[in-house]
Amino acid sequence: MNCPQCGATIHNDVLFCPECGARIRSSGQPASATPPLQVLQSRYELRRRLGSGGMGAVYLATDRRLTTAQWAVKEMSDTSITSPLERQQAQEAFRQEAELLARLNHPYLPRVTDHFEENGRNYLVMEFVPGENLRDYANRVGLPRPLHEVLRWTAQICEVLAYLHAQQPPIIFRDLKPTNVMITPDGTIKLVDFGIARLFKPGKERDTQAFGTPGYSAPEQYGRGQTDPRSDVYSLGVLIHHLLTGHDPSTTPFRLPPVNQLNPSVPPYIAAAIARATDNDPAKRFASVIELQQALFGSSNLVNRQASPPPVAQAARVEAMAAASAVRMASTGMATASLWIGIISAVLMVIALGMVGLDPIFDSDDILAGLGFLLAMVAALFAFISGILSLIALVSPNTAQTVHGRRDAAIGFAASAGAYLLCCVLGLVIAQLGG
Helix, strand or coil: CCCCCCCCCCCCCCEEEECCCCEEECCCEEEEEECCCCCEEHHHHHHHHHHECEEEEEEEEEECCCCCCCEEEEEEECCCCCCCCHHHHHHHHHHHHHHHHHHHCCCCCCCCCEEEEEEEEEEEEEEEECCEEEEHHHHCCCCCCCCCHHHHHHHHHHHHCCCHHHHHHECCCCCHHHHHEEEEECCCEECCCCCCCEEEEEEEEECCCHHHHHHCEEEEEEECCCCHHHHHHHHHHHHHHHHCCCCHHHHHCCCCCCHHHHHHCHHHHHHHHHHCCCCCCCCCCCHHHHHHHHHCCCCCCHHHHHCCCHHHHHHHHHHHHHHHCCCCCCCCHHHHHHHHHHHHHHHHHHHHHHHHHHHHHHCCCCCHHHHHHHHHHHHHHHHHHHHHHHHHHHCHHHHHHCCCCHHHHHHHHHHHHHHHHHHHHHHHHHHHHCC
């Protein structure tokens, strides 16, 4: 069996988990004899409460149909809500969470398998995520955390946020905080609790409802504007700030002290990226989590900034940087077009040169030479187009944000330049044949 707290494999007869120390069962009571707290849908046996809040709780459940499966069952109870409007909003938020997660598929999101109502309460059955959330982990090991560890988590969070923001319409998480980030035993993360996530609606000046966690949520989530992907950029910046400094953002909402004042070991470019991400003005933040990711991982070589890092730390940093680059675009359409048009122009020019050179050998009465000349004109036009496209792509900031964009544009320019050189050689050949 597995420990419900950390997911470690343990023996059926143990009382406490040897990894995290969590109580597994009472003394003298065999595991198989432990009665469930409740049975739902004649299938899900609620075994243990994992957490609770003002509107319900989350339980660890076993499955009577799939005996080896474990689920996290989220229960929403509106009995403590007296306002009809608030009860309606709570039910809508719960329904939205079920619908959002049901259509999403990402390794850093829990998988939803069922949604039902029983005894006046709504339930959401989802993949059980073993491990602990970032808040509990930080309380156990202490803050601040090492930079390589924070960046490894950040790379994964950027990837899943980029996935959410790429949905149509974009999904804004809106509640990124330590308790909503789970760390599994293998070191990967999963975002949980989509209760206040929303679909981005272009054209709205502000959100209909103000939700969020003080300190972590962006200012626009409190009626000052509409939330968009930059709101999640703000929350991620606050989360990184908290992990690297240990500063509780709820004590100074919207006024975070500079990272370097609290932790001078943080590289200046990391501190600058966090400061921009947490700017109160959305227009001054990074436009997307990908831009934030590039600022954190692309502005400097982290491994070279610290002398002789231990092998485990170095491997984690390399892994984080690899994960960061995974979501970057390979190239832009303009750079790719300049590459292939340039190559085609060079190939056509070589063929044209060969046709003109072979004309005297085959004594074709200048037919081959004429066709070669026409082909050279087409190649020259292609080379001109490739040269223009490659120059535009080289100076475009969008190209700089890709993995191979500038390389493709440079090859395209070189190919077009080579085509023009061959055109000059062709001119000399034609002049000699004419003489």
